[in-house]
Amino acid sequence: MTPFTAEIIGTMLMILLGNGVVANVVLKDTKGNNSGWIVITTGWAFAVFVGVIVAGPISGAHLNPIVTLGLALIGKFEWNIVPTYIIAQIIGSMLGALLVWLSHKDHFAATNDDGAKLACFSTGPAIRNYSSNLISEIIGTFVLIFVIFYLSGPDLSIATAADAKIGLGSLGALPVAILVWVIGLSLGGTTGYAINPARDLGPRIIHSLLLKGNSDWNYAWVPILGPIIGAGLAAFCYLILT
8 A cells, every 4th residue: 555545545534434423413313413522522533543543554644734734844744745645635535525425325315404414524613703713723733733743753764755654653543533632622612623624625525516505615715724824833833942
């Protein structure tokens, strides 16, 4: 398996299980209907765990363009490999979202709430205030990336794309899952804590292709720009402090 394939599969599994738990909670007549935010945040944490376990030994399990970007900004990842990883992550997120739709197809049909259906694909704000929503995504992503920098260690040796294994997989899956979990519990209630542009964009594209209804593209820039700014700030602070 190549790093490109590993990022596709790892991201696909993460989205399938992460958005799958959202679907189980919000769609009509599922066994987990209305089981709440704690279930969603816990499910997402373990979804990240599974993705990291699978992709970590091959690609480093970035599973997030912002992890890839952040590591490149502090010199821990080669810039020429960045586009390949990001493309793989977006493809994987789209495939994962497609599988969520297939596995819950009858429940999507039974659910009349278009907002609930969209929530099974992409994030949205609890209170729509774009400036506040942007700040929430910046802060959440800052915490994610800043902590990852310290967990990933100071050393790096990459010769080729085949050797590019610096990222979440170098940390061990459990610390990353705990990190995502605590971000969701503490900071995620405002926007659904995308903290990952691929996690939001890829599934939103699938939603627009498969389901009738508003995919809320007016909001889609927030979970893209916010994480980019958050990663940049995390990289700046890390470089200043080390």
